[in-house]
Amino acid sequence: MSSTLGLSWDQHHLGQEVQMGSVARRSFASENVVNRDHALPNPSWNKDLRLLFDQFMRKCEAGSWKRLPSNNHSPQSFQDFQTRFVDPKLPKEQISQARLFTRSFEDGLGFEYVMFCNDAEKRVVCFFQAGPYLQGAPGFTHGGAIATMIDATTGMCAFRAGGVVMTANLNINYKRPIPLCSVVVMKSQIDKVEGRKVFVSCNVRSVDEETLYSEATSLFIKLDPNKKLA
Numbered sequence: 390m391s392s393t394l395g396l397s398w399d400q401h402h403l404g405q406e407v408q409m410g411s412v413a414r415r416s417f418a419s420e421n422v423v424n425r426d427h428a429l430p431n432p433s434w435n436k437d438l439r440l441l442f443d444q445f446m447r448k449c450e451a452g453s454w455k456r457l458p459s460n461n462h463s464p465q466s467f468q469d470f471q472t473r474f475v476d477p478k479l480p481k482e483q484i485s486q487a488r489l490f491t492r493s494f495e496d497g498l499g500f501e502y503v504m505f506c507n508d509a510e511k512r513v514v515c516f517f518q519a520g521p522y523l524q525g526a527p528g529f530t531h532g533g534a535i536a537t538m539i540d541a542t543t544g545m546c547a548f549r550a551g552g553v554v555m556t557a558n559l560n561i562n563y564k565r566p567i568p569l570c571s572v573v574v575m576k577s578q579i580d581k582v583e584g585r586k587v588f589v590s591c592n593v594r595s596v597d598e599e600t601l602y603s604e605a606t607s608l609f610i611k612l613d614p615n616k617k618l619a
């Protein structure tokens with residue numbers, strides 16, 4: 390598959406590391422939204438996801454890896470992005486409705502995941518549990534959902550290395566179908582940076598690493614602060 394997917398920095402991470410379990414309450418338009426950190430265990434996480442999470446939290450204590458928090462919306466970063474790259478005359482109403490696609494499902498139904506980064510090695514690892522609403526072929530995860538998570542993971546990798554980027558190209562080889570509700574390990578790394586181009590690769594494997602589900606390469610472009618996107 391070759392596609393151009395994804396605004397590939399996660400406007401909700403933006404390099405902020407927050408305390409585990411922290412909950413920020415924001416008044417947003419007329420509604421109050423509990424904007425919690427979704428990259429923490431919840432009752433829908435299966436044993437594999439919890440084990441991987443615990444294993445990497447121990448690596449975080451050792452110092453080389455960092456857990457990346459993840460909220461479903463962030464008015465401030467949205468606004469910063471819009472001010473820098475988007476025509477300010479575009480309608481603002483939709484901002485209050487905006488949610489990060491991958492965090493828009495109820496717990497356990499869609500994308501359950503946590504990412505960890507190792508900035509020194511320019512790597513990001515994502516542990517992803519595909520919920521039942523992500524079905525494609527019966528019993529298996531939809532290819533678009535897999536592409537979304539590859540885009541999110543490689544995008545985070547590019548963002549950590551290069552700042553605000555967008556996906557210009559994403560190529561995926563789907564080698565084995567991913568059983569629905571299973572956990573997979575997505576490992577991404579920066580291959581090279583040429584000017585504004587950031588090349589990232591990614592593989593998706595089973596928890597025991599025996600099965601290679603997908604392989605991907607992505608090209609991200611660092612946004613030019615002097616160019617508007619729209």
Ligand SMILES: CCCCCCCC(=O)SCCNC(=O)CCNC(=O)[C@H](O)C(C)(C)COP(=O)(O)OP(=O)(O)OC[C@H]1O[C@@H](n2cnc3c(N)ncnc32)[C@H](O)[C@@H]1OP(=O)(O)O
Nearest residue numbers: 393394395396397398399541544555556557558586610613
């Ligand atoms: C957690 C993650 C959240 C994910 C949220 C998902 C949100 C979304 O789905 S929306 C995002 C989907 N992606 C997009 O919409 C991007 C659309 N594309 C664009 O806006 C532009 O093409 C953009 C910003 C990528 C690059 O534009 P621009 O800054 O003008 O760069 P441009 O000058 O054309 O190119 C820069 C260099 O990259 C190269 N390049 C650009 N695109 C490509 C490409 N597809 N393939 C190869 N090279 C490319 C150019 O040739 C040029 O190279 P060089 O410097 O050697 O001449």
